[in-house]
Structures are given as structure tokens and as C-alpha cells.
Amino acid sequence: MSREDAIRRVREEVASLHGELIRYGLVVWTGGNVSGRVPGEDLFVIKPSGVSYDELTPESMILCDLDGAVVPGSEGSERSPSSDTAAHAYVYRHMPEVGGVVHTHSTYATAWAARGEAIPCHITAMADEFGGEIPVGPFAIIGDDSIGRGIVDTLSGHRSRAVLMQNHGPFTIGRDARDAVKAAVMCEDVARTMHLARQGGATIPIEQAHLDSLFDRYQNVYGQPAAETPAQEAQQ
DSSP states (O other): OOHHHHHHHHHHHHHHHHHHHHHTTOOOTTOOEEEEEOTTSSEEEEOBTTOOGGGOOGGGSEEEETTSOBOTTSTTTTSOBOTTHHHHHHHHHHOTTOOEEEEOOOHHHHHHHHHTOOBOOOSHHHHHHHSSOBOEEOOOOBTBTHHHHHHHHHHTTOSOSEEEETTTEEEEEESSHHHHHHHHHHHHHHHHHHHHHHHTSOOOOOOHHHHHHHHHHHHHTSSSOOOOOHHHHHTO
16 A cells, blocks of 8 residues: 555544544533654644534544644645644654654543543453453643653553553544544443443452453454454555
8 A cells, every 4th residue: 555545534533533432422512632753754644623523524633744744735734633633643753663653632531630530440341342451640731742642651451451641631543543433432431331330339340350251252252253354455
């Protein structure tokens, strides 16, 4: 696959995936963002800042290098990228295995972030998806790479693909943009479930051995054999 084709495919996927944030009720107005790494290139695609979700198209997505700078002359380069671009760029620079990053202000996950409290892993669905608790990252100011540093520092060596940035909201990572969106959807789902469970009293922890077994089964056995992703196809 050519460089141009790889960029086009990521533009299309990232533009489309913003609709999933709306579908699952993870964003309001113009908040939130999805980005995707361009396979085989030191580039990623991210949404423009402050643009209505109804107006997002593949052509309006913004192509950036891994320093977060807009690539001159590329489609959409006349617009400003998301205010979280520096954070996404920092993650891509320091976590080469990450192919997608998502940020939302989804209600229940953000409520846990406002308390600065990790979401405990007391349900099997959370063990499957995250392998343990969803941790809290440090408070950081929007606009530079401080948020990205907090994401990387918190998730490095951690099985969770989600982090609750204190007083801000969830960020999720994945092997590609779609995987990161799935993590964002599941993060909000377990945040809601654990919040509701706590209203009835103390919740019951899952033993570490069971967490490990559940996570391994879901990640390596559950579902159908994986088809090649666009990222894998582009590397051939």
C-alpha cells in the first residue's frame, strides 16, 4: 500500500469512528477526539478543533507528525488540530505499539476522574477488557504534552488501555483507532456499572489469579480468529 493510500484509509477510519462516540453517548457538542497512527509512517490523523461532529469528513481530518505539527499542504492543514494533539503525539512517540488514542468526557468515567479515584475491577467484564483497575493519571493542563506524559507514565507497564486523568476525563489507547474507541466505550460502561454497584454497598473484589485467567482468556481465546487489520496490510 502506498503512503497516500495509507493516509487516506486512516482519514476515513478516524472520521467514521467519531460517529461511534456519538452513538454510545460518550461526547457532547464538539468535545472529545479520536486519532489514528498512519502505519509505517511517523504520522497520525486527528480531528480539527471545535468542529461539529456532523461536519467531520475524511478530508477535514488533520495530518500531523509525531511532534504534533500539522503537515504543511496536506488536506485540512488550514484548520487547527484538536487541543489534545500534543498529548496524542506524546503517546505515539513514547508508545510505539499504540496505533490509536481516544479522549472523551463520558459522564461516569469523568465522575470517577473528578474524585481522583481508580475504578476497581470487581466485575468480570472489566477483568476481560482491562485486566484490573482503571488507574488515575495526574492533573495536567490542556495544550502541551503534560497530559501525554501523564498517560504514558500511568499506563506504561499497566494492562489497562484506559486512564482517568484527574479532574479531566478518560483517555484510551489501542492497537489501532477502532481498538481505542472500543476501550473508550467499555471504560464508560464499567464506570457506570461500578458506580451503580457502589450505591448498594461495598463491592466484592476478584482474586488476582482469576483476574489473570479472565484477561488471558478474553485477550487470547475469545471470539473469532483475527483478520488482518488495515495497519497490518499496509506493512506488507
